[in-house]
Amino acid sequence: MWETHPDVLVTDLGDELILMHAGQGLMFSLNGPGRVAWQALPGSARDLASALATAFNVDPQQAQADAEALLADLAARGVVRRA
Template structure:
């Protein structure tokens, strides 16, 4: 299974979140750390709550932001790595 086929999902056991205007406010409940997501992060977050593959996230970014495919792939990979590094995603 490739990275593009893995379903990425927010870990509901460790994450609480709310939409606040155009931003998403995320709380890592185990560490009591807040994160603010805007722009592309706020666009992708709801898809991660439901569960989405890397390919689906790239497509969403291409439809919702003015970026090229290579940039969208790189941005999605970096976003997922950042979220995973902070322990906000379930392990695949």
């Protein structure tokens, strides 16, 4: 299970999300697939993949790979963590 880091503030601008990690002073923007995946949190990589496959009508295996890659990237940046 993955969750957002408690120090991350989120601003919804309609077509994108702006994430600010208060502890690190970093900002990120998520749109399209990143936004859909973020909104599936907290959840497993499978939950995020399901949301991506549904929203973008992509192959479930590709959606799973994309979800895992996104989670790894967001975890490396400190904006998500394993619950």
